[in-house]
Amino acid sequence: MTQETPLLDIRDLSVHFHVYGGVLKVLDRINFHVLPGERVGLVGETGCGKTTTMKTILRVLPSPPANIPGGEIFFQERDVLKMSQRELVHMRGQGISMIFQDPTAALNPVFSIGQQLTAVIRYASPENRNLNKNQLRERALQALRQVALADPERLLDSYPVQLSGGMRQRVCIGMALATQPGLLIADEPGTALDVTIQDQVLRLLQNLVEQRGNSFILITHTLGIVRQMTDRVYVMYAGNMVEVAPTRRLFTNPLHPYTQGLMDAVPRLTGGGISEGIPGRIPDYMDPPSGCRFSSRCPHAMPVCSREKPPVFRVEGPADESHEVACFLYDDAQKVSNYKAEAVPV
């Protein structure tokens, strides 16, 4: 593997929320990075900390209650947690753009699409502030054209209520890309849409990311979408990163019992019944288990799992692929060799 400098590098990040009644220890020393031009997926179920992670990167978590007791976030080799307000504005304007789950909530209902788009473009960078009305309008039209919206001229003067859900999400994608960001984050971009419309929007997003060679983070709970759109996947459970692997590898050979349970739980189009899923529920963030946070639901739990937090083991797959898993099952050499024997040739 070539040693590229990551565009985004999160090291040992923890995030706590101070609320009435105690401290919610949500993110627990997570590591995460995105290389330039890489498409990375982040999967996990409701409440596992996916969105908290992304909000921390953008520094948009209200503090209090949020508190960052430890860790570093580097974006373009600068520590986001130490940035001044001015630098943060610059990073949010030109460095990182985000697409949210619900385009209806992401767009302001009382401003026209044109007003919202030009505002985004205008404040993205100091140079853009000197653009005149016509130049701004031209840039806004470009943004709408690249997301394949018909009749962009008329759209600029429309309001969000006049558009369908799919069109609104296209506008949001256009808006996010209008500032030429270095990193694009999409948080459940298709979840609020109908299946056939979701497919259209995701294919558009995929094409745009590929064309522009953008670095891309896709947050979702739908495993099938991650499989379709990313190069590498992180799996999150209860504020821990439990597994990371190249996408193809993760789907053919999941190692962490949680990842295995999750994949097993997804109903298949080929039929064959539905598995029982994973028993139990996500632990209480106020008083998380001192060992592995998945230990109480894990079918392979050992005594050590409830005592110690599992370190990350690097399991080398064939073709130099790096596969990391935070689980004691991969502690001993025998397990690693078992895994190698089962490995699927790539």
Next chain:
Amino acid sequence: MSDDVILRIDNLRKHFIVGRKGIIKREPITVKAVDGVSFDLQRGETFGIVGESGSGKSTIAYITMGMYLPTSGTISFNGRDLFERGDRRPLDLRKEIQIVFQDPGSSLNPRRTIRQILDLPLSIDQPEKDRLTEIIRLLEMVDQPPEFMHKYPRQLSGGERQIVAIARALATNPSLMILDEPTSALDVSVQGKVINLLIRLQRELNLTYLFITHDLSVMRNLATRVAIMYLGRVAEVAEAEHFFESPQHPYTQMLLSSIPVLTEAEEALRPAQIRSTGEIPSPVDLPSGCSFHTRCPQVMDHCRHVDPLMVPIDVTDSDHIVRCHLFDQPNGQVQS
């Protein structure tokens, strides 16, 4: 197929007036939420209705429950007209049909304990019985301990709440259960538990399910027959296996090719050549002819003018019916 029909829906229509236009005539603007839907439910089967938002699938459920009156058409349950007395449906008919809603967070009263929630239907249906014993029996049926009844919905996880909603629906001993997206609000790791519970209950209590969802993968694993709806009409009905292995209607094919899947075996099932295009038209202003013609990759000229009828895909398979001009229409408009 056995001919033991429990529910027969015949040419059901529900039009909502959503506004008026014109200054003098004040012509109504109507949404045809359900527009001429017919199907039968066999006793003991799981009949699935799939469709995107606005296709009318929930409206059918609500009409069957008696929450709306149909604009026209009939629904009969065991041969008895559900609307024989308009919206005054007799109690003995009401108890036979129960529903589980999508979001258990809003379908359970947050200020009542589980015991109170389960007690209400029992107090109407079986006031003379020992209701506490009955509540414990209901909880047992859904694999929950008796202590559960002292909890409030907020103390339960999403999956547990949905299980309570199922127990409540079972309280009156129904023979038909309407499941309106029962797992859409749940995480995938708990969805399996709820679905397997539903499958077990169906077997034990000989229930008939009308299962509504937009998730085709769930449908594949649960339904015996599937109907697909588009803008208030049924586009295709088939046995689940046929439906997924040889989808015929272009919309079904588009829907199947739009689903994100996990394995290559599933990918092989998707008709990849059909790509999703176009927007779902507004239900206020439906396209003329076949309502799918604006998005159909195989659209022909007369699809724009003539509304197709439901026809069997071939003479040998009368259980697989489709509303599309690509198949022989009875009035002589034969297409190759």
